Amino acid sequence: MMMMMMMMMMMMIQASDGDSGVNAHLQYSLSSLQSQLVHSQQFSVDRFTGEVCLLAPLDREQAPVIELTVRSNHNLWNIS
Numbered sequence: 001m002m003m004m005m006m007m008m009m010m011m012m013i014q015a016s017d018g019d020s021g022v023n024a025h026l027q028y029s030l031s032s033l034q035s036q037l038v039h040s041q042q043f044s045v046d047r048f049t050g051e052v053c054l055l056a057p058l059d060r061e062q063a064p065v066i067e068l069t070v071r072s073n074h075n076l077w078n079i080s
Contacts, residue, residue, distance in 0.1 A: 007044075007053050013070045015028070026072045
């Protein structure tokens, strides 16, 4: 039996940088704080676009509030 992966775009994060050219490229990621490791299986962030997606159903009774932190960092060496 093949399992279907649910993926729903929730929001788009956008950051800006005062630099220009290749120095202005940013990459996005979920914060690796210990409290957020539980949610790393439920959410993903596209490192280039900042698109935040839901990967698994949420259970309001199990976690009535979910707080995510998305980081943006310079992409100085791995520009593709």
